Amino acid sequence: MENNITMVKQIIVVTDGESNLGGDPVAAAKRAHSKDITISTIGILNSNCQKEKPFEEVANIAKAGGGYYEYTYIEDLSQTLHSLSYKTVSNTIQEAVNKQLKELIGNDINQMPPESRSKILNYIDEYSDDVAVCCCVLLDCSGSMTNKIHSARNSILDLMDSLKNRRGKLFLAILAYPGVRGTDSSILFDFEDNTVDIERSLYQMKPNGGTPTAAAIDFTVDYMASFIAKMRNNMGETLELEATV
Amino acid sequence: MAGILFVPAFVNLKNEVMPVENCLLTQQTTITGKWKNKKYKPLKKLGSGGTAKVYLVRSMEDNKQYAMKVSQDTLSINREYQLLKKFHFIDFVVNVFDIDDFVIENNLKHFLLIEYIPGVNLKDYLLKSPITIDIALGIIMIILEELENIHGLGYVLGDLKLENIMLDNNHKKIRLIDLGGVVEINGAIKEYTPAYDRGAWRCGERKAEASYDVFSVLMMLTRLIIGAKIDPNKDNINSIILKIKNKDISHELKELLITSYREKNLNLKYIKEKIKEIYNIEKNRVRIEKEKKKNKVINLAFLASSVFLLSTFFLITILMLVK
Numbered sequence: 075m076e077n078n079i080t081m082v083k084q085i086i087v088v089t090d091g092e093s094n095l096g097g098d099p100v101a102a103a104k105r106a107h108s109k110d111i112t113i114s115t116i117g118i119l120n121s122n123c124q125k126e127k128p129f130e131e132v133a134n135i136a137k138a139g140g141g142y143y144e145y146t147y148i149e150d151l152s153q154t155l156h157s158l159s160y161k162t163v164s165n166t167i168q169e170a171v172n173k174q175l176k177e178l179i180g181n182d183i184n185q186m187p188p189e190s191r192s193k194i195l196n197y198i199d200e201y202s203d204d205v206a207v208c209c210c211v212l213l214d215c216s217g218s219m220t221n222k223i224h225s226a227r228n229s230i231l232d233l234m235d236s237l238k239n240r241r242g243k244l245f246l247a248i249l250a251y252p253g254v255r256g257t258d259s260s261i262l263f264d265f266e267d268n269t270v271d272i273e274r275s276l277y278q279m280k281p282n283g284g285t286p287t288a289a290a291i292d293f294t295v296d297y298m299a300s301f302i303a304k305m306r307n308n309m310g311e312t313l314e315l316e317a318t319v
Numbered sequence: 320m321a322g323i324l325f326v327p328a329f330v331n332l333k334n335e336v337m338p339v340e341n342c343l344l345t346q347q348t349t350i351t352g353k354w355k356n357k358k359y360k361p362l363k364k365l366g367s368g369g370t371a372k373v374y375l376v377r378s379m380e381d382n383k384q385y386a387m388k389v390s391q392d393t394l395s396i397n398r399e400y401q402l403l404k405k406f407h408f409i410d411f412v413v414n415v416f417d418i419d420d421f422v423i424e425n426n427l428k429h430f431l432l433i434e435y436i437p438g439v440n441l442k443d444y445l446l447k448s449p450i451t452i453d454i455a456l457g458i459i460m461i462i463l464e465e466l467e468n469i470h471g472l473g474y475v476l477g478d479l480k481l482e483n484i485m486l487d488n489n490h491k492k493i494r495l496i497d498l499g500g501v502v503e504i505n506g507a508i509k510e511y512t513p514a515y516d517r518g519a520w521r522c523g524e525r526k527a528e529a530s531y532d533v534f535s536v537l538m539m540l541t542r543l544i545i546g547a548k549i550d551p552n553k554d555n556i557n558s559i560i561l562k563i564k565n566k567d568i569s570h571e572l573k574e575l576l577i578t579s580y581r582e583k584n585l586n587l588k589y590i591k592e593k594i595k596e597i598y599n600i601e602k603n604r605v606r607i608e609k610e611k612k613k614n615k616v617i618n619l620a621f622l623a624s625s626v627f628l629l630s631t632f633f634l635i636t637i638l639m640l641v642k
Contacts, residue, residue, distance in 0.1 A: 153513060188429075
Protein backbone atom coordinates (compact mmCIF):
# COMPACT_ATOMS: atom_id res chain seq x y z
CA MET A 75 0.00 0.00 0.00
CA GLU A 76 1.18 3.46 -0.76
CA ASN A 77 1.44 6.01 1.92
CA ASN A 78 2.18 9.68 1.75
CA ILE A 79 3.38 9.90 5.33
CA THR A 80 7.13 9.81 5.40
CA MET A 81 7.45 11.23 8.87
CA VAL A 82 5.28 11.52 11.96
CA LYS A 83 5.61 14.94 13.52
CA GLN A 84 4.55 15.23 17.13
CA ILE A 85 4.90 17.62 20.02
CA ILE A 86 4.22 16.42 23.55
CA VAL A 87 3.47 19.18 26.03
CA VAL A 88 4.14 18.23 29.64
CA THR A 89 2.61 20.66 32.12
CA ASP A 90 1.27 20.84 35.65
CA GLY A 91 -0.98 23.84 35.22
CA GLU A 92 -2.67 26.18 32.85
CA SER A 93 -1.20 28.83 30.67
CA ASN A 94 -1.03 32.23 32.38
CA LEU A 95 1.05 34.28 29.96
CA GLY A 96 0.66 35.27 26.33
CA GLY A 97 -1.93 34.00 23.85
CA ASP A 98 -4.38 31.15 23.59
CA PRO A 99 -2.67 27.72 23.62
CA VAL A 100 -5.70 26.02 22.03
CA ALA A 101 -5.43 28.31 19.01
CA ALA A 102 -1.68 27.61 18.88
CA ALA A 103 -2.40 23.86 18.88
CA LYS A 104 -4.88 24.33 16.05
CA ARG A 105 -2.27 26.18 14.01
CA ALA A 106 0.20 23.35 14.61
CA HIS A 107 -2.31 20.71 13.57
CA SER A 108 -2.99 22.55 10.31
CA LYS A 109 0.72 22.07 9.58
CA ASP A 110 0.41 18.30 10.10
CA ILE A 111 2.01 18.41 13.51
CA THR A 112 0.17 16.52 16.23
CA ILE A 113 0.04 18.06 19.68
CA SER A 114 -0.46 15.70 22.60
CA THR A 115 -0.53 16.76 26.22
CA ILE A 116 0.28 15.26 29.59
CA GLY A 117 -1.16 16.93 32.67
CA ILE A 118 0.77 16.25 35.84
CA LEU A 119 -1.49 15.94 38.85
CA ASN A 120 -0.60 16.90 42.38
CA SER A 121 -1.03 13.92 44.65
CA ASN A 122 -3.09 15.96 47.14
CA CYS A 123 -5.65 18.40 45.82
CA GLN A 124 -6.26 19.69 42.29
CA LYS A 125 -8.16 22.55 40.78
CA GLU A 126 -10.53 21.61 37.99
CA LYS A 127 -9.36 24.22 35.53
CA PRO A 128 -5.89 23.12 34.39
CA PHE A 129 -7.43 19.82 33.33
CA GLU A 130 -9.69 21.41 30.81
CA GLU A 131 -6.87 23.24 29.12
CA VAL A 132 -4.75 20.07 28.83
CA ALA A 133 -7.66 18.27 27.15
CA ASN A 134 -8.54 21.21 24.91
CA ILE A 135 -4.99 21.66 23.63
CA ALA A 136 -4.79 17.98 22.66
CA LYS A 137 -8.21 18.00 21.01
CA ALA A 138 -7.26 21.05 18.93
CA GLY A 139 -3.87 19.55 18.17
CA GLY A 140 -5.27 16.23 16.94
CA GLY A 141 -3.48 14.25 19.62
CA TYR A 142 -4.11 12.46 22.88
CA TYR A 143 -4.09 13.77 26.42
CA GLU A 144 -3.48 11.98 29.64
CA TYR A 145 -3.28 12.90 33.28
CA THR A 146 -0.67 11.30 35.40
CA TYR A 147 1.25 11.60 38.62
CA ILE A 148 4.87 12.60 38.30
CA GLU A 149 5.96 9.07 39.34
CA ASP A 150 4.20 7.60 36.31
CA LEU A 151 5.40 10.17 33.80
CA SER A 152 7.89 7.80 32.12
CA GLN A 153 5.24 5.25 31.29
CA THR A 154 2.76 7.89 30.15
CA LEU A 155 5.31 9.55 27.85
CA HIS A 156 6.17 6.16 26.41
CA SER A 157 2.63 5.04 25.69
CA LEU A 158 1.51 8.46 24.45
CA SER A 159 4.34 8.77 21.94
CA TYR A 160 3.73 5.28 20.55
CA LYS A 161 -0.02 5.85 20.42
CA THR A 162 0.40 9.11 18.53
CA VAL A 163 2.61 7.49 15.90
CA SER A 164 0.24 4.61 15.14
CA ASN A 165 -2.78 6.88 15.29
CA THR A 166 -1.29 9.35 12.83
CA ILE A 167 -0.69 6.54 10.38
CA GLN A 168 -4.11 5.05 10.98
CA GLU A 169 -5.71 8.41 10.20
CA ALA A 170 -3.72 8.79 7.01
CA VAL A 171 -4.65 5.28 5.89
CA ASN A 172 -8.28 5.93 6.75
CA LYS A 173 -8.26 9.06 4.66
CA GLN A 174 -6.86 7.18 1.69
CA LEU A 175 -9.34 4.35 2.10
CA LYS A 176 -12.21 6.82 2.11
CA GLU A 177 -10.95 8.31 -1.13
CA LEU A 178 -10.44 4.91 -2.73
CA ILE A 179 -13.47 2.90 -1.61
CA GLY A 180 -15.60 5.34 0.36
CA ASN A 181 -15.23 3.36 3.58
CA ASP A 182 -12.96 3.64 6.55
CA ILE A 183 -11.40 0.73 8.46
CA ASN A 184 -14.24 0.41 10.94
CA GLN A 185 -16.73 -0.14 8.15
CA MET A 186 -15.03 -3.38 7.18
CA PRO A 187 -15.54 -6.68 8.99
CA PRO A 188 -12.74 -7.48 11.49
CA GLU A 189 -11.18 -10.18 9.32
CA SER A 190 -10.65 -7.92 6.28
CA ARG A 191 -9.64 -5.08 8.57
CA SER A 192 -6.82 -7.07 10.09
CA LYS A 193 -4.54 -6.99 7.04
CA ILE A 194 -4.59 -3.20 6.99
CA LEU A 195 -4.14 -3.00 10.75
CA ASN A 196 -1.17 -5.35 10.62
CA TYR A 197 0.32 -3.09 8.01
CA ILE A 198 -0.26 0.00 10.16
CA ASP A 199 1.36 -1.77 13.10
CA GLU A 200 4.41 -2.67 11.05
CA TYR A 201 4.69 0.75 9.48
CA SER A 202 4.37 2.48 12.87
CA ASP A 203 7.64 0.88 13.85
CA ASP A 204 9.36 1.77 10.57
CA VAL A 205 8.25 5.34 9.98
CA ALA A 206 10.56 8.19 10.83
CA VAL A 207 9.45 10.14 13.89
CA CYS A 208 10.17 13.76 14.63
CA CYS A 209 9.28 14.44 18.23
CA CYS A 210 9.58 17.48 20.47
CA VAL A 211 8.98 17.24 24.18
CA LEU A 212 7.93 20.64 25.45
CA LEU A 213 8.38 20.72 29.19
CA ASP A 214 6.75 23.17 31.56
CA CYS A 215 9.55 24.66 33.66
CA SER A 216 7.49 27.27 35.47
CA GLY A 217 7.98 27.81 39.20
CA SER A 218 5.42 25.18 40.22
CA MET A 219 7.50 22.44 38.58
CA THR A 220 10.45 22.93 40.95
CA ASN A 221 9.79 19.79 43.00
CA LYS A 222 9.04 17.64 39.99
CA ILE A 223 11.87 18.61 37.69
CA HIS A 224 14.15 15.81 38.80
CA SER A 225 11.57 13.14 37.97
CA ALA A 226 10.69 14.88 34.71
CA ARG A 227 14.35 14.80 33.68
CA ASN A 228 14.55 11.05 34.35
CA SER A 229 11.35 10.45 32.42
CA ILE A 230 12.72 12.22 29.37
CA LEU A 231 15.93 10.18 29.49
CA ASP A 232 13.75 7.11 29.79
CA LEU A 233 11.73 8.12 26.72
CA MET A 234 14.89 8.47 24.65
CA ASP A 235 15.94 5.00 25.76
CA SER A 236 12.74 3.37 24.61
CA LEU A 237 12.29 5.33 21.37
CA LYS A 238 15.77 4.56 20.11
CA ASN A 239 14.84 0.87 19.87
CA ARG A 240 12.27 1.49 17.18
CA ARG A 241 13.27 0.36 13.69
CA GLY A 242 12.52 3.76 12.15
CA LYS A 243 14.57 6.94 12.36
CA LEU A 244 14.10 9.22 15.33
CA PHE A 245 14.65 12.96 15.59
CA LEU A 246 14.13 14.16 19.10
CA ALA A 247 14.42 17.56 20.70
CA ILE A 248 13.68 18.78 24.20
CA LEU A 249 12.42 22.29 24.85
CA ALA A 250 11.55 24.07 28.07
CA TYR A 251 9.20 26.95 28.75
CA PRO A 252 9.62 29.60 29.99
CA GLY A 253 13.11 29.79 28.59
CA VAL A 254 16.28 31.29 29.98
CA ARG A 255 16.77 35.04 30.37
CA GLY A 256 13.09 35.93 30.07
CA THR A 257 12.42 34.22 26.73
CA ASP A 258 9.23 32.23 26.19
CA SER A 259 11.05 28.99 25.57
CA SER A 260 14.49 27.62 24.96
CA ILE A 261 15.96 24.51 23.41
CA LEU A 262 17.60 22.17 25.89
CA PHE A 263 18.51 19.44 23.49
CA ASP A 264 18.30 20.11 19.79
CA PHE A 265 17.65 17.72 16.92
CA GLU A 266 21.16 17.84 15.64
CA ASP A 267 22.86 17.55 18.99
CA ASN A 268 25.25 14.65 18.69
CA THR A 269 26.63 14.83 22.19
CA VAL A 270 26.06 11.68 24.14
CA ASP A 271 25.62 13.67 27.31
CA ILE A 272 21.93 14.44 27.11
CA GLU A 273 21.79 14.33 30.84
CA ARG A 274 24.02 17.35 31.10
CA SER A 275 21.96 19.39 28.68
CA LEU A 276 18.86 18.48 30.64
CA TYR A 277 20.39 19.98 33.75
CA GLN A 278 19.85 23.38 32.18
CA MET A 279 16.25 23.10 33.29
CA LYS A 280 15.83 25.73 35.99
CA PRO A 281 12.17 26.08 36.91
CA ASN A 282 10.98 29.65 37.42
CA GLY A 283 8.41 32.18 36.23
CA GLY A 284 5.04 31.84 34.51
CA THR A 285 3.57 29.53 31.91
CA PRO A 286 3.56 30.98 28.35
CA THR A 287 2.12 27.83 26.73
CA ALA A 288 0.84 29.38 23.49
CA ALA A 289 4.09 31.14 22.67
CA ALA A 290 6.05 28.00 23.52
CA ILE A 291 3.93 25.87 21.17
CA ASP A 292 4.35 28.40 18.35
CA PHE A 293 8.08 28.49 18.93
CA THR A 294 8.34 24.68 18.90
CA VAL A 295 6.28 24.40 15.71
CA ASP A 296 8.51 26.90 13.91
CA TYR A 297 11.62 25.21 15.20
CA MET A 298 10.41 21.79 14.06
CA ALA A 299 9.30 23.11 10.66
CA SER A 300 12.62 24.79 9.98
CA PHE A 301 14.53 21.70 11.03
CA ILE A 302 12.49 19.50 8.71
CA ALA A 303 12.81 21.97 5.83
CA LYS A 304 16.55 22.05 6.30
CA MET A 305 16.74 18.28 6.43
CA ARG A 306 14.56 17.91 3.33
CA ASN A 307 16.89 20.24 1.45
CA ASN A 308 19.92 18.26 2.51
CA MET A 309 18.63 14.82 1.84
CA GLY A 310 15.31 15.34 0.12
CA GLU A 311 16.06 12.78 -2.55
CA THR A 312 16.92 10.05 -0.08
CA LEU A 313 13.67 10.53 1.80
CA GLU A 314 11.62 10.44 -1.38
CA LEU A 315 13.40 7.27 -2.37
CA GLU A 316 12.73 5.67 1.00
CA ALA A 317 9.09 6.56 0.69
CA THR A 318 8.67 4.83 -2.65
CA VAL A 319 10.43 1.71 -1.41
CA MET B 320 5.14 -31.61 36.12
CA ALA B 321 5.31 -29.13 38.97
CA GLY B 322 1.91 -27.81 37.97
CA ILE B 323 -0.01 -29.78 40.57
CA LEU B 324 2.16 -28.52 43.42
CA PHE B 325 0.28 -25.42 44.34
CA VAL B 326 -3.23 -26.43 43.44
CA PRO B 327 -4.46 -27.30 46.95
CA ALA B 328 -3.38 -23.87 48.06
CA PHE B 329 -5.76 -21.90 45.88
CA VAL B 330 -8.57 -24.30 45.21
CA ASN B 331 -10.71 -22.89 48.03
CA LEU B 332 -10.45 -19.25 47.08
CA LYS B 333 -13.75 -17.60 46.31
CA ASN B 334 -14.25 -15.55 43.22
CA GLU B 335 -15.13 -12.14 44.51
CA VAL B 336 -17.41 -9.72 42.74
CA MET B 337 -15.67 -6.58 41.51
CA PRO B 338 -17.14 -3.20 42.37
CA VAL B 339 -19.33 -1.95 39.54
CA GLU B 340 -17.97 1.59 39.41
CA ASN B 341 -17.40 3.07 35.94
CA CYS B 342 -18.82 -0.02 34.29
CA LEU B 343 -19.44 0.46 30.63
CA LEU B 344 -21.75 -2.51 30.39
CA THR B 345 -24.44 -3.33 32.90
CA GLN B 346 -26.49 -6.46 33.29
CA GLN B 347 -29.40 -4.71 31.61
CA THR B 348 -27.59 -4.30 28.29
CA THR B 349 -27.48 -7.03 25.72
CA ILE B 350 -24.56 -6.85 23.36
CA THR B 351 -25.04 -7.78 19.75
CA GLY B 352 -21.97 -8.33 17.64
CA LYS B 353 -22.11 -6.00 14.65
CA TRP B 354 -20.78 -8.43 12.07
CA LYS B 355 -21.67 -11.87 13.36
CA ASN B 356 -24.89 -10.91 15.07
CA LYS B 357 -24.21 -13.06 18.13
CA LYS B 358 -25.76 -11.89 21.39
CA TYR B 359 -24.11 -11.68 24.80
CA LYS B 360 -25.36 -10.85 28.28
CA PRO B 361 -22.80 -9.07 30.53
CA LEU B 362 -22.67 -10.59 34.03
CA LYS B 363 -19.96 -8.58 35.77
CA LYS B 364 -16.76 -6.65 35.26
CA LEU B 365 -13.66 -8.78 35.67
CA GLY B 366 -11.05 -6.07 35.44
CA SER B 367 -9.50 -3.26 33.44
CA GLY B 368 -6.08 -2.22 32.34
CA GLY B 369 -4.57 0.15 29.83
CA THR B 370 -7.20 0.95 27.24
CA ALA B 371 -9.33 -2.18 27.70
CA LYS B 372 -12.00 -3.45 30.08
CA VAL B 373 -12.81 -7.11 30.60
CA TYR B 374 -16.31 -8.42 31.39
CA LEU B 375 -17.71 -11.82 32.20
CA VAL B 376 -20.48 -12.47 29.68
CA ARG B 377 -22.89 -15.26 28.89
CA SER B 378 -23.25 -16.11 25.22
CA MET B 379 -26.88 -16.40 24.20
CA GLU B 380 -25.87 -18.82 21.46
CA ASP B 381 -24.39 -21.63 23.55
CA ASN B 382 -25.25 -20.37 27.04
CA LYS B 383 -21.58 -20.63 28.08
CA GLN B 384 -19.55 -18.05 29.99
CA TYR B 385 -16.78 -16.10 28.30
CA ALA B 386 -14.47 -13.21 29.10
CA MET B 387 -15.04 -10.24 26.80
CA LYS B 388 -12.22 -7.77 26.29
CA VAL B 389 -13.60 -4.43 25.13
CA SER B 390 -11.57 -1.52 23.78
CA GLN B 391 -11.79 1.45 21.49
CA ASP B 392 -8.30 0.77 20.19
CA THR B 393 -8.80 -1.33 17.09
CA LEU B 394 -5.06 -1.74 16.55
CA SER B 395 -4.39 -3.35 19.91
CA ILE B 396 -7.50 -5.57 19.75
CA ASN B 397 -6.50 -6.78 16.28
CA ARG B 398 -2.90 -7.36 17.35
CA GLU B 399 -3.94 -9.39 20.37
CA TYR B 400 -6.41 -11.45 18.33
CA GLN B 401 -3.74 -12.40 15.80
CA LEU B 402 -1.32 -13.38 18.55
CA LEU B 403 -3.86 -15.37 20.56
CA LYS B 404 -4.70 -17.31 17.40
CA LYS B 405 -1.04 -17.85 16.65
CA PHE B 406 -0.42 -19.20 20.16
CA HIS B 407 -3.61 -21.28 20.13
CA PHE B 408 -1.77 -24.57 20.51
CA ILE B 409 0.01 -23.44 23.69
CA ASP B 410 -2.12 -24.47 26.69
CA PHE B 411 -0.50 -21.81 28.86
CA VAL B 412 -2.02 -19.05 26.72
CA VAL B 413 -5.72 -18.36 27.06
CA ASN B 414 -7.95 -19.31 24.07
CA VAL B 415 -9.67 -16.78 21.83
CA PHE B 416 -12.95 -17.56 20.09
CA ASP B 417 -14.09 -14.48 18.25
CA ILE B 418 -13.51 -10.85 17.29
CA ASP B 419 -16.28 -8.37 16.57
CA ASP B 420 -17.61 -4.83 17.16
CA PHE B 421 -20.62 -3.43 18.93
CA VAL B 422 -22.13 0.02 19.22
CA ILE B 423 -22.97 1.52 22.59
CA GLU B 424 -24.19 5.09 23.08
CA ASN B 425 -23.16 5.84 19.49
CA ASN B 426 -19.59 4.70 20.16
CA LEU B 427 -18.05 1.87 18.20
CA LYS B 428 -16.27 -0.62 20.46
CA HIS B 429 -14.12 -3.57 19.45
CA PHE B 430 -14.08 -6.78 21.42
CA LEU B 431 -12.47 -10.18 21.74
CA LEU B 432 -14.31 -13.21 23.05
CA ILE B 433 -11.87 -15.09 25.26
CA GLU B 434 -12.03 -18.25 27.36
CA TYR B 435 -13.23 -17.43 30.88
CA ILE B 436 -10.82 -18.64 33.53
CA PRO B 437 -12.37 -19.01 36.97
CA GLY B 438 -9.76 -18.36 39.64
CA VAL B 439 -7.53 -15.56 40.86
CA ASN B 440 -4.52 -13.87 39.39
CA LEU B 441 -1.19 -14.23 41.18
CA LYS B 442 -1.15 -10.63 42.40
CA ASP B 443 -4.54 -10.86 44.11
CA TYR B 444 -3.63 -14.25 45.46
CA LEU B 445 -0.44 -12.86 46.98
CA LEU B 446 -2.41 -10.04 48.63
CA LYS B 447 -4.58 -12.57 50.46
CA SER B 448 -2.02 -15.13 51.51
CA PRO B 449 1.75 -15.41 51.37
CA ILE B 450 3.14 -18.02 48.99
CA THR B 451 5.72 -20.45 50.34
CA ILE B 452 9.05 -20.42 48.60
CA ASP B 453 8.79 -23.90 47.06
CA ILE B 454 5.41 -23.04 45.51
CA ALA B 455 6.76 -19.71 44.22
CA LEU B 456 9.68 -21.52 42.58
CA GLY B 457 7.32 -24.12 41.09
CA ILE B 458 5.25 -21.38 39.46
CA ILE B 459 8.36 -19.61 38.15
CA MET B 460 9.66 -22.90 36.70
CA ILE B 461 6.45 -23.36 34.72
CA ILE B 462 6.51 -19.77 33.47
CA LEU B 463 10.13 -20.13 32.31
CA GLU B 464 9.29 -23.35 30.51
CA GLU B 465 6.40 -21.69 28.63
CA LEU B 466 8.45 -18.61 27.97
CA GLU B 467 11.05 -20.70 26.20
CA ASN B 468 8.37 -21.99 23.80
CA ILE B 469 7.14 -18.49 23.04
CA HIS B 470 10.67 -17.19 22.43
CA GLY B 471 11.13 -20.15 20.11
CA LEU B 472 8.28 -18.80 18.00
CA GLY B 473 10.11 -15.49 17.62
CA TYR B 474 8.17 -13.43 20.16
CA VAL B 475 8.84 -11.71 23.44
CA LEU B 476 6.01 -11.36 25.98
CA GLY B 477 7.01 -7.84 27.01
CA ASP B 478 4.48 -6.96 29.67
CA LEU B 479 4.87 -10.00 31.91
CA LYS B 480 3.54 -9.44 35.43
CA LEU B 481 1.82 -11.17 38.34
CA GLU B 482 -1.61 -9.79 37.44
CA ASN B 483 -1.46 -11.42 34.00
CA ILE B 484 -0.93 -14.91 35.39
CA MET B 485 -4.15 -16.68 36.42
CA LEU B 486 -4.45 -19.66 38.70
CA ASP B 487 -6.97 -21.67 36.68
CA ASN B 488 -9.36 -23.51 39.03
CA ASN B 489 -10.83 -25.67 36.26
CA HIS B 490 -7.65 -27.03 34.77
CA LYS B 491 -5.49 -26.73 37.90
CA LYS B 492 -2.87 -24.90 35.89
CA ILE B 493 -1.38 -21.47 35.56
CA ARG B 494 -2.45 -19.49 32.51
CA LEU B 495 -1.40 -16.31 30.75
CA ILE B 496 -4.39 -14.04 30.11
CA ASP B 497 -2.99 -10.95 28.38
CA LEU B 498 -0.85 -10.70 25.25
CA GLY B 499 -1.08 -6.90 25.01
CA GLY B 500 2.67 -6.47 25.37
CA VAL B 501 3.82 -9.17 22.94
CA VAL B 502 6.23 -8.03 20.22
CA GLU B 503 8.50 -9.73 17.75
CA ILE B 504 12.05 -10.38 18.92
CA ASN B 505 14.33 -7.38 18.24
CA GLY B 506 11.42 -4.96 18.08
CA ALA B 507 10.77 -2.21 20.60
CA ILE B 508 8.84 -2.89 23.81
CA LYS B 509 5.48 -1.16 23.34
CA GLU B 510 3.80 -1.79 26.69
CA TYR B 511 5.41 -2.29 30.04
CA THR B 512 4.83 -2.06 33.77
CA PRO B 513 7.66 -0.24 35.60
CA ALA B 514 7.93 -2.77 38.45
CA TYR B 515 8.85 -5.54 35.98
CA ASP B 516 10.65 -3.41 33.38
CA ARG B 517 14.44 -3.61 33.36
CA GLY B 518 14.59 -0.15 31.78
CA ALA B 519 12.87 1.42 34.78
CA TRP B 520 15.26 -0.39 37.14
CA ARG B 521 18.21 0.78 35.01
CA CYS B 522 19.19 -2.85 34.50
CA GLY B 523 19.12 -2.89 30.72
CA GLU B 524 17.49 -1.57 27.60
CA ARG B 525 13.80 -1.57 26.83
CA LYS B 526 14.39 -3.86 23.89
CA ALA B 527 12.47 -6.99 22.83
CA GLU B 528 15.04 -9.64 23.67
CA ALA B 529 14.58 -12.95 25.46
CA SER B 530 16.55 -11.53 28.39
CA TYR B 531 13.95 -8.75 28.80
CA ASP B 532 11.31 -11.35 29.72
CA VAL B 533 13.71 -13.24 31.97
CA PHE B 534 14.26 -10.07 33.98
CA SER B 535 10.48 -9.68 34.40
CA VAL B 536 10.21 -13.28 35.59
CA LEU B 537 12.96 -12.70 38.18
CA MET B 538 11.13 -9.58 39.37
CA MET B 539 7.95 -11.67 39.68
CA LEU B 540 9.86 -14.17 41.80
CA THR B 541 11.33 -11.36 43.89
CA ARG B 542 7.86 -9.95 44.39
CA LEU B 543 6.59 -13.38 45.48
CA ILE B 544 9.46 -13.69 47.95
CA ILE B 545 9.30 -10.17 49.38
CA GLY B 546 5.50 -10.21 49.45
CA ALA B 547 5.24 -6.42 49.42
CA LYS B 548 4.92 -4.05 46.48
CA ILE B 549 8.12 -3.05 44.75
CA ASP B 550 8.38 0.22 42.87
CA PRO B 551 11.34 1.49 40.81
CA ASN B 552 10.33 5.08 41.66
CA LYS B 553 10.93 4.47 45.35
CA ASP B 554 13.42 1.61 45.41
CA ASN B 555 16.48 1.01 43.31
CA ILE B 556 17.91 -2.36 42.40
CA ASN B 557 20.34 -2.23 45.33
CA SER B 558 17.59 -1.78 47.89
CA ILE B 559 15.79 -4.75 46.31
CA ILE B 560 18.97 -6.80 46.65
CA LEU B 561 19.16 -5.78 50.31
CA LYS B 562 15.57 -6.90 50.86
CA ILE B 563 16.38 -10.25 49.26
CA LYS B 564 19.41 -10.66 51.53
CA ASN B 565 17.22 -10.19 54.60
CA LYS B 566 14.74 -12.88 53.58
CA ASP B 567 14.61 -16.37 55.02
CA ILE B 568 15.54 -18.20 51.82
CA SER B 569 18.42 -20.44 50.84
CA HIS B 570 21.84 -18.98 50.17
CA GLU B 571 21.72 -20.39 46.63
CA LEU B 572 18.54 -18.51 45.77
CA LYS B 573 19.89 -15.24 47.15
CA GLU B 574 23.06 -15.75 45.15
CA LEU B 575 21.13 -16.42 41.92
CA LEU B 576 18.89 -13.36 42.25
CA ILE B 577 21.69 -11.01 43.24
CA THR B 578 24.07 -12.06 40.46
CA SER B 579 21.24 -12.02 37.93
CA TYR B 580 20.30 -8.43 38.76
CA ARG B 581 23.88 -7.44 38.02
CA GLU B 582 23.91 -9.38 34.77
CA LYS B 583 23.06 -7.57 31.52
CA ASN B 584 22.40 -10.60 29.37
CA LEU B 585 20.21 -13.03 31.27
CA ASN B 586 20.11 -16.51 29.81
CA LEU B 587 16.77 -18.28 30.10
CA LYS B 588 18.14 -21.83 29.93
CA TYR B 589 20.70 -21.16 32.65
CA ILE B 590 18.19 -19.49 34.97
CA LYS B 591 15.72 -22.32 34.40
CA GLU B 592 18.29 -24.99 35.34
CA LYS B 593 19.35 -23.00 38.40
CA ILE B 594 15.74 -22.54 39.55
CA LYS B 595 15.21 -26.30 39.21
CA GLU B 596 18.23 -26.99 41.44
CA ILE B 597 17.16 -24.40 43.98
CA TYR B 598 13.62 -25.74 43.94
CA ASN B 599 14.91 -29.04 45.30
CA ILE B 600 17.10 -27.29 47.86
CA GLU B 601 14.21 -25.15 49.08
CA LYS B 602 11.80 -28.08 49.16
CA ASN B 603 14.26 -29.94 51.36
CA ARG B 604 14.76 -26.90 53.54
CA VAL B 605 11.02 -26.42 53.95
CA ARG B 606 10.67 -30.13 54.82
CA ILE B 607 13.50 -30.02 57.36
CA GLU B 608 12.05 -26.90 58.94
CA LYS B 609 8.63 -28.53 59.19
CA GLU B 610 10.22 -31.56 60.83
CA LYS B 611 12.13 -29.31 63.20
CA LYS B 612 8.86 -27.68 64.17
CA LYS B 613 7.21 -31.06 64.58
CA ASN B 614 10.11 -32.29 66.72
CA LYS B 615 9.86 -29.16 68.81
CA VAL B 616 6.21 -29.91 69.53
CA ILE B 617 7.01 -33.52 70.40
CA ASN B 618 9.84 -32.44 72.67
CA LEU B 619 7.61 -29.93 74.38
CA ALA B 620 4.88 -32.52 74.91
CA PHE B 621 7.43 -34.95 76.33
CA LEU B 622 8.80 -32.30 78.67
CA ALA B 623 5.34 -31.32 79.86
CA SER B 624 4.29 -34.90 80.52
CA SER B 625 7.50 -35.73 82.39
CA VAL B 626 7.09 -32.62 84.54
CA PHE B 627 3.56 -33.71 85.25
CA LEU B 628 4.65 -37.22 86.10
CA LEU B 629 7.47 -36.03 88.34
CA SER B 630 5.25 -33.61 90.22
CA THR B 631 2.67 -36.36 90.77
CA PHE B 632 5.37 -38.57 92.21
CA PHE B 633 6.55 -35.69 94.30
CA LEU B 634 3.05 -35.06 95.65
CA ILE B 635 2.52 -38.73 96.40
CA THR B 636 5.79 -38.91 98.34
CA ILE B 637 4.88 -35.78 100.29
CA LEU B 638 1.45 -37.21 101.07
CA MET B 639 3.07 -40.48 102.21
CA LEU B 640 5.55 -38.58 104.37
CA VAL B 641 2.82 -36.52 105.94
CA LYS B 642 0.95 -39.72 106.86
